[in-house]
Amino acid sequence: MPELPEVETVRKTLKNQILNEVIKEVFVYYPNIIVEPSVDEFKRKLRKEKIIDIQRRGKWLIFVLNNYYLLSHLRMEGKFHLRRHDDELKRHEHVAFLFESGLELRYNDTRKFGRMYLLDKDKAFSQKPLNELGYEPWDELLTSEYLKEKYSKKKLPIKTVILDQGIITGIGNIYADEILFLSKINPLKSATDITDEDCHNIILNTREVLNKAIELGGTTIRSYESSEGVHGRFQNNLLVHNHEGDNCPKCGTKIAKIRVGGRGTYYCPNCQKN
Numbered sequence: 001m002p003e004l005p006e007v008e009t010v011r012k013t014l015k016n017q018i019l020n021e022v023i024k025e026v027f028v029y030y031p032n033i034i035v036e037p038s039v040d041e042f043k044r045k046l047r048k049e050k051i052i053d054i055q056r057r058g059k060w061l062i063f064v065l066n067n068y069y070l071l072s073h074l075r076m077e078g079k080f081h082l083r084r085h086d087d088e089l090k091r092h093e094h095v096a097f098l099f100e101s102g103l104e105l106r107y108n109d110t111r112k113f114g115r116m117y118l119l120d121k122d123k124a125f126s127q128k129p130l131n132e133l134g135y136e137p138w139d140e141l142l143t144s145e146y147l148k149e150k151y152s153k154k155k156l157p158i159k160t161v162i163l164d165q166g167i168i169t170g171i172g173n174i175y176a177d178e179i180l181f182l183s184k185i186n187p188l189k190s191a192t193d194i195t196d197e198d199c200h201n202i203i204l205n206t207r208e209v210l211n212k213a214i215e216l217g218g219t220t221i222r223s224y225e226s227s228e229g230v231h232g233r234f235q236n237n238l239l240v241h242n243h244e245g246d247n248c249p250k251c252g253t254k255i256a257k258i259r260v261g262g263r264g265t266y267y268c269p270n271c272q273k274n
């Protein structure tokens with residue numbers, strides 16, 4: 001699944017490719033990708049809209065248009081490819097945005113889990129899905145006090161709670177393991193037992209891990225690629241995730257794999273005792 005750094009790489013790549021393009025026509029081949037509004041309205045409203053900017057909130061891409069925000073979540077396997085209008089339609093291309101220039105942005109999704117919303121600009125941040133998101137990792141309002149308060153209400157393993165997009169948005173399974181390893185926190189520790197120091201370390205390491213991953217273009221675990229020709233190099237820098245049986249880079253103990261809340265979880269039983 002693309003995580004925040006991968007989505008950030010997609011955002012930058014797309015911004016380089018399609019900024020200032022004007023939409024001529026939209027083709028929807030698999031209607032379930034469009035959550036809101038109706039497919040007909042989606043196509044009608046997008047006509048003549050210009051790509052003014054591409055932003056990101058959590059794992060949502062936000063295409064800033066003249067009158068709307070087009071939100072896109074890639075979920076498991078979503079990808080964007082830039083083609084010409086007369087290029088043959090490939091099997092998993094479900095939505096196509098034809099620009100006046102003749103270029104066509106195609107949304108490809110083998111699993112069909114990706115979702116798009118077209119929302120009025122003035123309402124977009126006060127309604128689903130954006131109003132359900134917690135702070136961005138770099139938001140100055142993300143403090144130890146905030147985390148402690150949120151965690152104190154969650155009687156669940158910290159590994160599960162750190163993935164809660166309503167608290168901090170943008171931490172996915174791969175980076176959660178790395179953040180907990182660097183913070184020396186056992187993934188099974190109850191969120192209610194997380195200390196002030198743990199909170200401080202989680203914030204610090206979240207920023208560090210995600211900054212590094214963005215710098216390197218994310219990971220390419222599974223079939224993910226950020227956009228054509230862009231492959232993440234961060235997977236070579238993972239310390240514990242996908243390293244079951246390897247020696248811990250800090251103490252040499254063998255990295256263990258367990259399941260926490262249904263998610264494969266890697267940790268060092270020695271460095272992450274508590």
Ligand SMILES: [Zn+2]
Binds near residue numbers: 251271
């Ligand atoms: Zn260790």
